[in-house]
Amino acid sequence: MNEDNLNDLFKALGHPIRRTILDLLKNGPKTTNDISDQFDEVSRFAIMKHLNQLVDANLVLIRREGRNRLNYINIVPLEYLSDRWVTKYQSIMAQSLFTLKSNIEGENNTMSKNNWKQSFEIEQEIAIKGKINLVFGALTENINDWWAYRLLGDRSKLSLEPKVGGKFVEIVDHEHGALWGTITFINAPYEIRLNGLLGMKGAVNSAFSFKLEERGEDTILKLSHHAVGLIDPNWEEAHRNGWEELLGKFLKTYVENGKGYKENQ
Structure with a gap:
């Protein structure tokens, strides 16, 4: 992860609505409408902008199912932050060296x-x-x-x-x-x-x-x-x-x- 990626990541985590969206996605993938419904005083257009910023920071992954867009949380950047700034200061012996990939299977996967x-x-x-x-x-x-x-x-x-x-x-x-x-x-x-x-x-x-x-x-x-x-x-x-x-x-x-x-x- 280079410095530009880190800047996008911290910027994405800097807004409370985007953090709330990530909290919602921890329980499983949700459509954009499902997420928008959780914010009574925020327009769907604004939620889309927040989601796009999370996507740009690689914190949210998108899957298309028909006309619906499913949003998934991507833990890879968060594990990187933990590994770089948290785990190393807890204990050298307890440090986890995560072997991660951030790509997910393509649209040809027919499983829901x-x-x-x-x-x-x-x-x-x-x-x-x-x-x-x-x-x-x-x-x-x-x-x-x-x-x-x-x-x-x-x-x-x-x-x-x-x-x-x-x-x-x-x-x-x-x-x-x-x-x-x-x-x-x-x-x-x-x-x-x-x-x-x-x-x-x-x-x-x-x-x-x-x-x-x-x-x-x-x-x-x-x-x-x-x-x-x-x-x-x-x-x-x-x-x-x-x-x-x-x-x-x-x-x-x-x-x-x-x-x-x-x-x-």
């Missing part, structure tokens, strides 16, 4: 945007027979051996750097790669937190973490995955099922029996 979710949360717990260091090593150094899902085909390689700012990446060659996540917190061998889209796209902020604890001969792996933004309603179920397979089948089998994901398919 009224069905889009605003957020989802996934919590799962898996018991894996093995020492905590072994499970932690599988999550980091050996992730390519058991992580079955690939964005770039079977020839790609996955790697994860176990350090703050370390990248969870998929690489085919120097010209083809994908970023799955970025480590924002690590306390080896007990916890890793990352931010990453994990196959989602558009104006979405997604964070996931692994917490490990030894319990007898087992290591208990606790997954937390939270996402917020313009979320396709199918993504929650897809990620819930995907995590169950990745961790409960592929990772568990790899740690307990030494078999990679190709031997489990």
